[in-house]
Amino acid sequence: MPAPTSSATLPASPPGSAPAGGGRRLSPPWTPRRVIAWIAAAGSLGLVVVAALQVGVEPDRLIDGWQDMGNLLERMTPIEAPNLAQLAKPLLDTLMMAVAGTALAVVASVPLAFLAAANTSPHPAARAVARAVILGARSIPDLIYALIFVRVLGVGILPGVLAIAVYSTGMVGKLFADAIEETDPGTSQALKAVGARRLQIITTGVLPQVSPSLVSVSLYRLDMNVTASAVLGFVGAGGIGFELYTTLRTLQYQKGLGIALIIIALVITVERLSAVVRSRLTTHHDSPSAGGPTSRGQRRLSAPWTRTRVLRQIAIIVAGAVIIASFAGLEISPLTLAAAVPALFVGLADFWPPDFASVADLLPAAMTETLSIAITATAMATLLSVPIAAFAARTIAPHPALYHAARMLIVLCRGLPPLLLALIFVSAFGLGPFAGAIALGLATIGMTAKLMADAIEHLDSGPATALRAVGATRPQQNAAAVIPQVAPSFVSTVLFTLDSTIRSSTIVGVVGAGGIGFITYQSVHTLQFQTTTAVLIVIFTTVFCVERAADTIRKRIL
Template sequence: MSTLTEDAPDTSVGAPPPPRRRRTLAVPRANTIAATLVVLGLFGFGLWSMVELRINVATIVDSVGNAGDFLGRMLPLDFPPIAETAGLIGQTLAVVIAATMLSMVLSAPLAIWAAGNTTRNKATRFGARALIVVCRAIPDVVLAIVLVRVLGLGILPGVLAMGIHSIGMIGKLYADAIEQIDEGPRTAVRATGARRLQQLIGGVFPQVLPAFVATAMHRLDINLRISVLLGFVGVAGIGKEIKNAIERLDYKRAMALALIVLILCVVMELISGAVRKAILGQSVANERRGILGLGRRVIERGSRPVGERRVSPPWTAARVRRLGYAIVAGLVVAVSVVYVLIDFAGGASGNGLWATLGRMFPPGTGGVPTETLMDAMFTTLQVAFAATIIGAILAIPVGLMAARNVSPFPRLAKLFRMFIVVVRGIPELILAIVFVIMIGLGEIAGTFALAIGAIGLLGKLVADSVEEVDSGPEQALRATGATRSQVFFAATLPQALPSFIGNLLYQLDVNIRSATLLGIVGAGGIGYYLLQASRVLEYEAVTLITGMLFAVVMVIELIAIWLRRTAGAKG
């Protein structure tokens, strides 16, 4: 059967010559079948991993008694003195804020070079995209291990590790935002004779600024949770104090510090969501008014037509409030950066970059059999896949109830949204520590930790995907008298299903990285050998393990890209 489709021409007498129709290439059926088989294969591997890891109801029941014993050992919570607590919070926030700002500064030019509408040179675009992918694929904990060795203990290694790794997410989203701009303002700026930099400042930057800030706030929330993990490899802050408390078996102090982290994460999530909502809402208002203010002022400066006066928005209460927020944010960032620099200037005690790199190459096993490392890597994959399956089972119902267009009551949707926020605020590392204490060392603890953590991320993605579907088909079915369930299965679910699959692949990608990192606290997998190699200074093994992780992450990334393209072509 031919894959080309073409309308038959009208050959009747006197008929005008038929227009030449563009021949369209239908999606090869083989690609669709292959994509379906790949998805089913991934799902089957996840189910098989659950069986191999012995994830079952009996395991959960057996851990109930241990949970009671653990609660007895952690209560009452032992909080540090107020002054010490404030110092730890300030130290942790300084690391997180400085790291996020560093990633924003480095990601902006990378995004410009990676975007197709701002960079025509293919080699430059490919190089920028490749660098962004590399930053995303290398775990931040690996960067922290190396930087602690180079720079010594403190907060600067955490800033650099989180900042470099964050480029992988922020740079990609920044580049996507630039490629989706309206070219009208930029064309108008170019028509005045503006140079390339002026075009970026006047025609591109005002449009992407809301998306840039929203992405940075989202990453700030993620980095706060990551900071806890980096404490286990020597980065100063609350995470390091939790590590010290666990090593002393002081669970009362460890869980008290974990509760502080939870409160910080929830507060950060709420602030981040409010800021994103306010900024994106302002962006919509700007678009309705036409060309954005900054672009308009640049055009006026470039052309300056005779008799035209410069337009400036009035100083309303909302504008004054936004300016106040910007000033406060700038001061917080400045204080964080200064704090990091002062800490580094007073305590740098590393061994130097070249000495560390010399011990990392060539890669080696560090005395561990290659088969052992391969088995550990495979176990990490099993944990990630099993956690994704369990997480989907838990997160999809929660996400559906959190969606306003599916939940039967608005208040119920808000309640589930708040539940998602609270779960998202619990770092997976804290969950892993709790499950390791309850269940014991091994892969089951890591699987349960990642599965619970998926409720926060995957539940939010599912809720957002369902709320963003076209409401037209839903309203049409309601007009015919269809029930709520009929509307959902006939109109809502078919539209949201492609997003569901994409979100599951994203959650799998996240779980592979997280499963590696949770091995550091005894949750099994390759992370255990990564931590041991860093502790005994076998840095050639760190390099080898990093290469293995990079290869696995890239394979999953390529599979996800191929599935998304296949689904997009089919649509």
């Protein structure tokens, strides 16, 4: 798991010259940080072994399981092409759910982020409350929110939109608050010096600096929400997921595979389109210049209408039209939202107080199983992502064809909804955590490999160039120049992957893939709402503790 700092030796000295350092090997000293890194690596390896045994990862089972997977694929072929006319509305609903949920999340996240950022919060108490709201919102997966909201508001699109909005508020709010805290304080200090009020400082000094970050985060979250909305129908929240769930539950595997491929194609298409839009809107194509001369020969003190500014204004108009069309298409009006909020609070009153006694005997084992699924999935994703990332990094890829193939594989993996994979693997391997761990491991490869490949591409090429100049082979260059530089980024990526898989592992139980999600699903469907609250508190506490531990590890090792 966490990678130790490099102990690679420098390349051998040329023939006839004395070894550097009087013949002693030049390697990093055994500092306390390096010792901690090795201890963390050994402990992580032991933890992975224990977790893998907990979920039932054994050689015989892996062989038999993949044979069962082959049998399932045989039953799924030949693919039955679904009726696109019948799927058009569910597909459109899925897209509109993602757009509407993301829009609501951005609207809620902006004020929360300014309250949560240390440099814009009006008071430490307000910052603490805002941070708590953001953390609470992102600790519970969107599928669980949808499961609860469906019970409170009824089956339909609205619970799905609200579930996406609440969970995304936590994610967007955190990233946006971090971006606000990283802004240049010089502009704000200058505005404060001339008597600007707090609101004026925020709108003219801070907001322009973080706008590109907000656009990028919002578009990235939209990608994730399309994937999420594609499976919210599993719990009755509408969209294409309901069609897929019904098809697979009735053993129509050939038709189900056809729908699954359409979902994957939809997710990949939106992801690619979003990447292009992000690139165009967050990259400055025009050199900055002052405004043109006015009629009095003076220069305007306003931003010029450059190509980049025109594109951004057009993008804002188009985005606004798409958002309005999404709410209209889903028949969700401001009055509908206003009526849903009081109904939610009234319905959620039944979830209090939490009842730990009813599941006290089940929670420890279920949470242990959930963590074991997450750890095993993270280890699997890491092992498979490292070679993929090496091929997907343009700077070290051995051939352009391998580079493009690896990048295409990453895009494909990122288009696989984890719950969809979990449902398929449950059908192949049977109920239990084994199917959940394998499904999450494969579903997480896309994100992990992309982050690793991007880290490799942003490395300083100097050390590798120097080694190549003295005749080092490609493996020697990677071992001595690439690995030491990427180790910190890889550790951060693995910790981020673990954080993500823990959240996902709490929901795979909805389709029978083990973990605490099954208890959550059963408690909601049997109307034991106070038990549901107890389970959610355990999930929140676990996610919070893991997040704090990951931050500590980053600070100690990196």
